Amino acid sequence: MRAGLPVARPGMTVGLLGGSFDPAHEGHVHITEEALRRFGLDRIWWLVSPGNPLKAHGPAPLAERIAGARRIMQHPRVEITGIEAQLGTRMTADTIAALQRLYPGVRFVWLMGADNLVQFDRWDRWQEIAARVPIGVVARPGWRMPARFSRAARLMWRARLPGLRARQLARSGTPAWVMINLPLNKLSSSAIRARRPKGN
Ligand SMILES: Nc1ncnc2c1ncn2[C@@H]1O[C@H](COP(=O)(O)OP(=O)(O)OP(=O)(O)O)[C@@H](O)[C@H]1O
Numbered sequence: 001m002r003a004g005l006p007v008a009r010p011g012m013t014v015g016l017l018g019g020s021f022d023p024a025h026e027g028h029v030h031i032t033e034e035a036l037r038r039f040g041l042d043r044i045w046w047l048v049s050p051g052n053p054l055k056a057h058g059p060a061p062l063a064e065r066i067a068g069a070r071r072i073m074q075h076p077r078v079e080i081t082g083i084e085a086q087l088g089t090r091m092t093a094d095t096i097a098a099l100q101r102l103y104p105g106v107r108f109v110w111l112m113g114a115d116n117l118v119q120f121d122r123w124d125r126w127q128e129i130a131a132r133v134p135i136g137v138v139a140r141p142g143w144r145m146p147a148r149f150s151r152a153a154r155l156m157w158r159a160r161l162p163g164l165r166a167r168q169l170a171r172s173g174t175p176a177w178v179m180i181n182l183p184l185n186k187l188s189s190s191a192i193r194a195r196r197p198k199g200n
């Protein structure tokens with residue numbers, strides 16, 4: 001195990017929530033707590049990303065975003081990490097491949113809000129991601145239907161599990177994905193940034 005990386009034993013189920021977290025907010029906390037429970041995960045690791053490859057403008061400095069995430073998300077089974085910066089990966093497919101090499105026997109699940117499923121087919125090697133790990137999608141206000149009818153969802157339709165089987169997701173063969181409905185939370189980082197006084 002590389003120094004500074006979180007610990008996980010073979011057999012454990014670990015959800016990965018990647019994001020800019022610029023800044024982290026209660027919506028992230030809410031989906032994390034729900035995902036732990038609804039997908040029956042042992043751990044969730046937040047992967048605070050060096051920067052979304054599809055976004056033109058870089059986010060706030062990584063250390064600042066990690067510190068903000070640690071202030072808001074405090075849970076014994078949740079770890080806030082800068083794994084992608086540590087591993088030198090930027091594309092999710094590379095991050096997952098590296099984690100699977102580093103943690104043999106750990107069952108990873110990729111977590112995302114429904115808005116991310118809508119653009120998932122534009123991610124680098126997205127089908128490789130779906131072949132590597134099951135995917136847990138959580139509903140987000142305004143995005144449930146666009147996600148359901150997205151290109152990625154259509155192409156992966158046969159791999160979809162019904163919501164009632166969400167707890168089996170981590171132990172399912174791939175490709176497998178499920179979209180769960182939660183009490184919705186309207187918060188977003190962009191709305192928080194838009195409310196900030198200019199220059200902050
Ligand atoms: N309120 C929410 N409900 C459901 N999913 C959410 C919510 N907020 C964030 N997510 C999900 O959390 C992950 C990380 O989100 P991210 O850091 O991009 O925050 P964001 O609020 O979506 O930011 P931005 O508004 O800048 O796009 C993504 O998969 C996103 O879909």
Ligand SMILES: O=C(O)c1ccc[n+]([C@@H]2O[C@H](COP(=O)([O-])O)[C@@H](O)[C@H]2O)c1
Pocket residue numbers: 017018019020021047049051052053054055090091092093116122123124
């Ligand atoms: O690998 C890709 O091509 C890719 C394209 C867009 C987004 N992602 C990942 O999706 C996660 C959510 O990104 P964001 O910026 O919407 O918070 C984050 O982990 C990004 O690295 C990954």
